[in-house]
Amino acid sequence: MLKYRHVRNLGFGGLEHPVMNLLGNPEVCTNGAILDLWHPVVPTSEIEVGIVRQVVLLGQAVSYSLTAPGTYFAWRTDPAIPAGTVFMPSVVTENLPVLHRYGYLWTSLGDPSESLFEIPEYDEPDRRNIHAATIGVYCSAPRAVENFLDLGHFPYVHTGVLGIEPHTEVVEYDVHVDPENNELWATNCRFFQPMAAATSTTGKTVGYEFRVPHPYCCLLYKTSPLDSSRVDAIGLFVRSVAPDYIEANMFLSLLDESSSDSFIRQFQQLIFAQDKPILENQNPKLLPLDPRAETPVRSDKLAIAYRRWLSDLGVTYGVLPKT
Amino acid sequence: MIKLFDYILSVNCYKQRLIMSILDVPFESIPVDFYPGLEHKGEEFKKINPLGHIPVIDDDGFMLRDAHAILVYLASKYDPTGLWYPVNSPELVGETTQWMLFAEGTTNTASAARLHVNLGYEFDIDSCREGAHRLFRVLDEHLWFREQENRDWVCSGEHPTIADIAIFPDVILSEEGGIARIDYPAIRRWTDRVKRLPGFLPMPGIFPTADARPLSHEV
Incomplete structure (x- = not known):
């Protein structure tokens, strides 16, 4: 009962079957732009040596394990190697590519690039890199990313923590696509926050940058409460289980020597759990990429750019493509 | 002050935060890394609760576990009206x-x-x-x-x-x-x-009702 993150039955269809059906539709991803990317499987801290475990990625069952010498394996689930059994690397007929990065195991169901996007902060010696939680949400991956990129909702959804009325204005910020890595950035963002981080004691205006290096992964950089010349990095690495169901990994790289892991994790989980009912009630579930489908306001500049960027990348999974 | 061994997303811990907020009882929340740390299943926490679950309260040395037992205790001790746990009826x-x-x-x-x-x-x-x-x-x-x-x-x-x-x-x-x-x-x-109960405290995932003035209020 207490072992988590294994085979999860969403109640809509049998996960025993390698192809998952959600609401009666086949949900296996056939979108090359998504299949060729690296996707987070699970935090490596939760992987047990020598035991086969299983998750669903892009509608397909994927198994994974770790050997005693510390080698990670992932493969498309094979009924002959059931979850929960002892792992023998020799029985896997075809391995999926794997990476161990930022505290997560990553894999790909297509033909991925050699490396994952870089997070230089991760390797700075005075930082704490923390996996805060993996939380299941009934929403599409792009809806979760877009919500993460939005300053405007802070006073209404994270009232008293990340925002508070009447400080609701999102001042003009800059958006660009970094041509070298084809990453989407928003810079020069500023927002008044009553409690910007777990360590905050008073409200202040906080500088933000947002970065989208992957259709389903995003980061924000915000002024550190301890050192105003440096930033804390917070990442959202989404594993899309189905077009409208995700397991979201929250990653932090902080300049915080004093708070306990427990305190930092609970702060981050509090924020995420406030977003969850909003995400689960958005309609349509899939993010519409047609610019006329929803009516943006000025502060949605980054969201508009994100939707256009997804269109340009050819993303069709988790979205309603432009017609 | 009462210490509550607490996890922000736990309904059973929230029940304690809610009743203490309503009864205006100050308390200190001690975060337990329930997830993903499974701290409540660890050896250290089992000294606090051998059953390995939360919430647990420590009221000046008096320890009590199990959500609904704690509600009985808090209402019995801190509700002078006796209405929240109506033992007189x-x-x-x-x-x-x-x-x-x-x-x-x-x-x-x-x-x-x-x-x-x-x-x-x-x-x-x-x-x-x-x-x-x-x-x-x-x-x-x-x-x-x-x-x-x-x-x-x-x-x-x-x-x-x-x-x-x-x-x-x-x-x-x-x-x-x-x-x-x-x-x-x-x-x-x-x-x-x-x-709408006076002292109501939300938790993540629960939205408070909007503040509204009573109809008779003169603006």
């Missing part, structure tokens, strides 16, 4: 106990479904959801009949009891577990009434 204390046991059922069905979806706990999700709907149907009908008697709460008195506090979190967060409340209008009216 045999009928009401019986009803309160009955509905607290009902809350064990909503925790084991509706809140178990939520743990499965949110945190990946291995439960039989279909039976959790079926069980929650069976209990919600009973609660909805019960609350509808209470309303016909001009009563607002699960027990038959005029004042809410810790039974309301025990059931409310499992119900209000049920949609996170995929259990819709659209078919339970009397439940929805009751959850709104709970949210």
Whole structure:
């Protein structure tokens, strides 16, 4: 009962079957732009040596394990190697590519690039890199990313923590696509926050940058409460289980020597759990990429750019493509 | 000050935060890394609760575990009106106990479904959801009949009891577990009434009702 993150039955269809059906539709991803990317499987801290475990990625069952010498394996689930059994690397007929990065195991169901996007902060010696939680949400991956990129909702959804009325204005910020890595950035963002981080004691205006290096992964950089010349990095690495169901990994790289892991994790989980009912009630579930489908306001500049960027990348999974 | 061994997303911990907020009892929250750290299953925490679960309170050295037992203790000790745990009325204390046991059922069905979806706990999700709907149907009908008697709460008195506090979190967060409340209008009216209790404290996933001035207020 207490072992988590294994085979999860969403109640809509049998996960025993390698192809998952959600609401009666086949949900296996056939979108090359998504299949060729690296996707987070699970935090490596939760992987047990020598035991086969299983998750669903892009509608397909994927198994994974770790050997005693510390080698990670992932493969498309094979009924002959059931979850929960002892792992023998020799029985896997075809391995999926794997990476161990930022505290997560990553894999790909297509033909991925050699490396994952870089997070230089991760390797700075005075930082704490923390996996805060993996939380299941009934929403599409792009809806979760877009919500993460939005300053405007802070006073209404994270009232008293990340925002508070009447400080609701999102001042003009800059958006660009970094041509070298084809990453989407928003810079020069500023927002008044009553409690910007777990360590905050008073409200202040906080500088933000947002970065989208992957259709389903995003980061924000915000002024550190301890050192105003440096930033804390917070990442959202989404594993899309189905077009409208995700397991979201929250990653932090902080300049915080004093708070306990427990305190930092609970702060981050509090924020995420406030977003969850909003995400689960958005309609349509899939993010519409047609610019006329929803009516943006000025502060949605980054969201508009994100939707256009997804269109340009050819993303069709988790979205309603432009017609 | 009371120490509450606490986890922000736990319904059973929230029940304690809610009653202490309503009764205006100051407390210190001690975060337990329930997820993903499983701190409550560790050797250190088992010195606090050998059963390895939260919440636990430490009230000046008096330790108590189990959500509904803690509600009984807090209301008995810190509610001078005696209305939240109405021991002076045999009928009401019986009803309160009955509905607290009902809350064990909503925790084991509706809140178990939520743990499965949110945190990946291995439960039989279909039976959790079926069980929650069976209990919600009973609660909805019960609350509808209470309303016909001009009563607002699960027990038959005029004042809410810790039974309301025990059931409310499992119900209000049920949609996170995929259990819709659209078919339970009397439940929805009751959850709104709970949210309007003086001292009401939300938790992530529970939205407070909007602040509104009374109709008579002169602007």
